Amino acid sequence: MRLILTLLLALSLPAFAQHDHGAHKPAAAQAAPLSDGMIKKIDKGAGEVVIQHGQLDSIGMPPMTMAFGVADQSWLNKLKAGDKIRFAAEMKGGNAIVSRYEMVK
Numbered sequence: 261m262r263l264i265l266t267l268l269l270a271l272s273l274p275a276f277a278q279h280d281h282g283a284h285k286p287a288a289a290q291a292a293p294l295s296d297g298m299i300k301k302i303d304k305g306a307g308e309v310v311i312q313h314g315q316l317d318s319i320g321m322p323p324m325t326m327a328f329g330v331a332d333q334s335w336l337n338k339l340k341a342g343d344k345i346r347f348a349a350e351m352k353g354g355n356a357i358v359s360r361y362e363m364v365k
């Protein structure tokens with residue numbers, strides 16, 4: 261729940277966030293910049309989403325197509341193949357996960 265609130269705040273208050281000097285910024289927003297990605301496949305059984313992604317400096321990866329876990333399983337119901345997103349990736353328990361994302365129109 262806390263993550264969702266953080267996400268909503270981050271999305272609804274972009275101007276405010278830019279003028280924040282970091283003390284109260286959500287950890288996820290601080291951790292990594294957003295990178296481009298295209299959803300190739302959703303695997304609800306595995307709890308993973310396959311993304312064709314660009315350079316991911318946050319986890320030291322060149323562009324490729326690979327499976328990611330998700331910070332929130334409900335995202336697997338919101339995303340579908342062909343969606344374009346901007347997302348942040350983190351390593352968690354040895355696996356790459358999507359820690360947050362936004363849709364690209």
Ligand SMILES: [Cu+2]
Pocket residue numbers: 313321322323324325326
């Ligand atoms: Cu990768």
